[in-house]
Amino acid sequence: MRAIVDEEVVDMATSSITKTFIVEGKEQAEKFANAIEESYQESLHRKTTPDFEITYLRGAAEVKEFMAKRKKANV
Amino acid sequence: MYDGVTVFNIREYLSGENDVKLGEDELRQLFSEFFCDKNPDVERFLREQAIEFTKKNQSVTYLVFSKPDDELIGYFTLAVKPITVNPKNFSNRMKNKIARVSEVDKETGTYTLSAYLIGQLGKNFRNEVNTKITGEELLQTAMDTIRELQYRVGGMVVFLEAECEEKLLNFYELQNGFKSFDIREVKCGTENAHCLVQLLKVL
Numbered sequence: 685m686r687a688i689v690d691e692e693v694v695d696m697a698t699s700s701i702t703k704t705f706i707v708e709g710k711e712q713a714e715k716f717a718n719a720i721e722e723s724y725q726e727s728l729h730r731k732t733t734p735d736f737e738i739t740y741l742r743g744a745a746e747v748k749e750f751m752a753k754r755k756k757a758n759v
Numbered sequence: 760m761y762d763g764v765t766v767f768n769i770r771e772y773l774s775g776e777n778d779v780k781l782g783e784d785e786l787r788q789l790f791s792e793f794f795c796d797k798n799p800d801v802e803r804f805l806r807e808q809a810i811e812f813t814k815k816n817q818s819v820t821y822l823v824f825s826k827p828d829d830e831l832i833g834y835f836t837l838a839v840k841p842i843t844v845n846p847k848n849f850s851n852r853m854k855n856k857i858a859r860v861s862e863v864d865k866e867t868g869t870y871t872l873s874a875y876l877i878g879q880l881g882k883n884f885r886n887e888v889n890t891k892i893t894g895e896e897l898l899q900t901a902m903d904t905i906r907e908l909q910y911r912v913g914g915m916v917v918f919l920e921a922e923c924e925e926k927l928l929n930f931y932e933l934q935n936g937f938k939s940f941d942i943r944e945v946k947c948g949t950e951n952a953h954c955l956v957q958l959l960k961v962l
Binding site: 700701702703704705706707708709710712713714715717718719720721722723724726727730732733734735737738739740741742743744746747748750751752753754756757758 | 763764765766767771772774777780781789812814816818824826828829836838840841842843844845846847848849853856857859860876878896899900902903904907908916918919920936937938939940941947957959960961962
């Protein structure tokens with residue numbers, strides 16, 4: 685699969701969603717463990733809330749209301 | 760970005776199948792607003808696979824709209840995937856590291872953790888609405904959604920697979936704190952053979 689990052693077009697994994705992920709072997713397992721540790725340490729000091737507001741619509745009624753407002757604005 | 764984004768899970772549309780203003784046909788109509796001529800696969804996934812994958816619970820796609828004008832500016836697709844680590848001769852130090860996010864299966868000696876996969880991330884290039892959100896903001900939106908899921912069902916790791924290209928790896932690693940942990944070969948032995956870098960981030 686692919687990701688678009690800003691103006692660039694870049695491939696992501698075609699089969700990521702259907703793939704089974706197994707990390708095997710000492711070297712790869714150590715690399716995985718080190719990545720976990722490094723990211724874990726960073727997570728202790730990381731800001732987790734985005735700088736912008738995210739509104740989640742929940743339930744068909746909210747989506748319907750949003751789409752109706754959107755449609756009206758575009759008429 | 761203007762004033763933030765509005766996000767919803769496409770299940771909300773699919774659950775309104777009996778509603779004349781929602782349902783699959785209406786959702787496909789909404790998808791027709793998404794264009795990505797630079798990358799047909801991103802567009803194709805949304806138009807041809809997102810609904811089926813969601814129906815089969817293989818993944819779930821979220822649509823992202825700008826505020827205040829409510830333009831469809833992008834989407835992302837998430838899935839929950841187990842990652843199994845099958846170590847041989849793992850030192851206690853390594854066991855401690857991996858135990859932060861998983862439990863060992865004492866019968867098999869393997870470690871398994873539930874992780875969130877970002878399977879798709881795409882901006883809409885129709886009428887230049889892509890300028891209303893950066894790649895980083897779209898990724899942050901996906902991460903925020905994952906944190907909501909984490910609160911409800913647990914999990915500590917998010918991961919993705921990306922093409923081995925410097926600019927993209929800089930985006931994930933330097934700008935967004937992902938760590939590479941493996942490389943996967945795809946379509947080996949064909950002219951389309953290439954490698955994907957697997958990257959993770961602890962939530």
